[in-house]
Amino acid sequence: MTERAPSGPETTVVCRCEGVTLEELAQASSRYRVASLRQLKLVSRAGMGICQARVCAPALEALARGWGLAAGSGELRTRPPIRPVDLATLAGGEEG
Amino acid sequence: MASRVVVVGGGVIGAACTYFLTAAGAEVTLVEAQVVGGGTSSRCDGNVLAIDKSPGFDSQLGLRSQKLLAELAHVLGDFEYRSPGSYLVCDNDDEVEPAHTWTEALRESGLPVEFLEREEVHRRLPDLAADVPAGLYCASDATLNPLLYVQGLVAWARERGASVRDRSPVAALDASDGRVRGVVLASGEHLAADATVVAAGIATPALVAPLGIELPIRPRKGHLIVSARGRRFGDAKVMEFGYLMSKFGLERRVPPDVERYGVALVYEPTRAGNFLLGSSREFVGEDTESDPEVVRTIARRALRFYPGMRAATVVRTYAGLRPWTPDHLPVVSAAEGVPGLFVAAGHEGDGISLAAVTGEIVRDLVLGRETALDVAPLRLGRFGLGAA
Numbered sequence: 001m002t003e004r005a006p007s008g009p010e011t012t013v014v015c016r017c018e019g020v021t022l023e024e025l026a027q028a029s030s031r032y033r034v035a036s037l038r039q040l041k042l043v044s045r046a047g048m049g050i051c052q053a054r055v056c057a058p059a060l061e062a063l064a065r066g067w068g069l070a071a072g073s074g075e076l077r078t079r080p081p082i083r084p085v086d087l088a089t090l091a092g093g094e095e096g
Numbered sequence: 097m098a099s100r101v102v103v104v105g106g107g108v109i110g111a112a113c114t115y116f117l118t119a120a121g122a123e124v125t126l127v128e129a130q131v132v133g134g135g136t137s138s139r140c141d142g143n144v145l146a147i148d149k150s151p152g153f154d155s156q157l158g159l160r161s162q163k164l165l166a167e168l169a170h171v172l173g174d175f176e177y178r179s180p181g182s183y184l185v186c187d188n189d190d191e192v193e194p195a196h197t198w199t200e201a202l203r204e205s206g207l208p209v210e211f212l213e214r215e216e217v218h219r220r221l222p223d224l225a226a227d228v229p230a231g232l233y234c235a236s237d238a239t240l241n242p243l244l245y246v247q248g249l250v251a252w253a254r255e256r257g258a259s260v261r262d263r264s265p266v267a268a269l270d271a272s273d274g275r276v277r278g279v280v281l282a283s284g285e286h287l288a289a290d291a292t293v294v295a296a297g298i299a300t301p302a303l304v305a306p307l308g309i310e311l312p313i314r315p316r317k318g319h320l321i322v323s324a325r326g327r328r329f330g331d332a333k334v335m336e337f338g339y340l341m342s343k344f345g346l347e348r349r350v351p352p353d354v355e356r357y358g359v360a361l362v363y364e365p366t367r368a369g370n371f372l373l374g375s376s377r378e379f380v381g382e383d384t385e386s387d388p389e390v391v392r393t394i395a396r397r398a399l400r401f402y403p404g405m406r407a408a409t410v411v412r413t414y415a416g417l418r419p420w421t422p423d424h425l426p427v428v429s430a431a432e433g434v435p436g437l438f439v440a441a442g443h444e445g446d447g448i449s450l451a452a453v454t455g456e457i458v459r460d461l462v463l464g465r466e467t468a469l470d471v472a473p474l475r476l477g478r479f480g481l482g483a484a
């Protein structure tokens with residue numbers, strides 16, 4: 001899909017945690033006929049890594065706008081825990 | 097013969113129905129309220145299991161779906177499908193005998209299952225807590241990425257002419273003279289069809305209720321914990337045998353919070369290099385917020401089986417709503433007494449596993465063909481309620 005062609009160099013890494021490049025996003029977007037930012041995230045894993053899109057959200061949202069995707073404000077919502085924690089902490093110290 | 101079909105619901109079940117119907121030459125419109133694959137089918141694991149199905153019909157369904165899926169893996173684009181088998185491990189000595197019995201019963205149903213004595217289970221799963229007394233292994237069990245699977249099914253169908261309407265909630269089935277003739281969208285638009293397949297997961301009962309069909313599907317909430325990429329604890333998925341006991345409502349010897357939230361260990365390594373931890377089972381309405389108490393119980397349960405996971409990094413948690421039915425089997429059926437209407441819903445914790453076989457059955461029911469399996473146990477009318 002030509003309107004989804006990336007404008008930057010194709011090796012630009014958009015989501016560093018998951019190592020997703022601009023080229024991969026463009027490919028996933030046209031292959032699955034992505035219609036929304038949430039769907040783009042689901043098919044590419046962009047924004048699903050350790051920082052939970054805290055770093056790449058602005059870039060993803062800009063891309064989504066550029067590609068004419070539906071991009072509501074909650075689409076990259078961070079889910080709890082808000083910051084990464086280790087499993088022992090999540091388990092609350094003592095083990096049951 | 098029905099040729100124009102409307103499928104309501106773009107989860108894994110609606111996607112599979114769309115795929116199989118399109119492949120058979122039907123003219124399909126898939127109608128999704130929000131985004132394709134955004135419902136329960138994006139808030140789940142990707143286990144494709146036969147090991148956790150009751151011996152007999154249930155496990156036959158599972159096996160048939162595994163076979164179809166292995167074929168789909170060649171047809172659709174990559175959806176991270178692989179077949180490393182799966183393990184069930186026992187928590188205590190009380191579970192060893194039932195696990196033995198389960199193994200024998202599954203073997204009689206033709207599943208490639210083996211019982212693992214203490215030494216063997218620790219040889220194969222070296223990260224497991226030392227006191228685990230036994231386990232079993234099913235070689236045919238597979239795993240996939242549910243997000244890519246749903247998108248792949250729909251993309252394939254679209255390329256062959258299926259049309260997909262997302263962000264288009266169905267307001268009502270279009271029924272007149274006791275026959276369903278398509279759907280009415282919230283926008284007021286009518287979509288006409290010879291056959292309408294309702295595959296709307298937990299929303300299915302509300303859609304068929306106006307026709308006098310009482311469908312006992314309820315949302316059964318489940319939580320997942322997602323790790324960061326890092327150390328993994330084996331390549332095959334591991335569940336505790338108590339998962340089966342929890343699934344079928346049997347009594348287990350476990351801590352009270354584990355019992356209360358229906359928690360059982362599920363460890364699922366993904367191809368992305370991280371892993372998922374589950375699981376819980378609760379009837380608490382339609383809320384999908386994570387409950388910290390439940391998450392804590394799942395984390396503790398994981399550490400009981402994998403003490404080495406203490407330092408594993410967790411990046412997020414989330415919850416989904418399994419479409420539960422009273423007998424743990426889905427409804428995949430024509431609506432008896434309502435021509436033009438079909439239902440494919442109620443797959444509880446098995447929708448990813450059973451999507452392929454469900455799509456195949458729906459294709460055969462809609463097109464008036466003979467089904468590969470005897471589908472009487474999946475009939476809508478079996479609950480003996482309402483018009484069906």
Ligand SMILES: Cc1cc2nc3c(=O)[nH]c(=O)nc-3n(C[C@H](O)[C@H](O)[C@H](O)COP(=O)(O)OP(=O)(O)OC[C@H]3O[C@@H](n4cnc5c(N)ncnc54)[C@H](O)[C@@H]3O)c2cc1C
Binds near residue numbers: 303375443
């Ligand atoms: C924590 C958890 C782990 C799980 N792990 C596994 C696993 O490992 N293996 C497995 O096999 N299964 C698993 N499951 C179960 C599996 O996720 C479900 O069985 C499956 O996703 C159900 O699919 P569905 O298509 O019926 O429902 P959904 O995916 O919910 O799809 C229904 C769709 O219908 C749409 N819809 C609703 N109302 C309307 C309307 N009025 N008009 C149009 N569209 C509408 C919704 O928006 C939704 O997209 C798990 C579930 C949970 C919660």
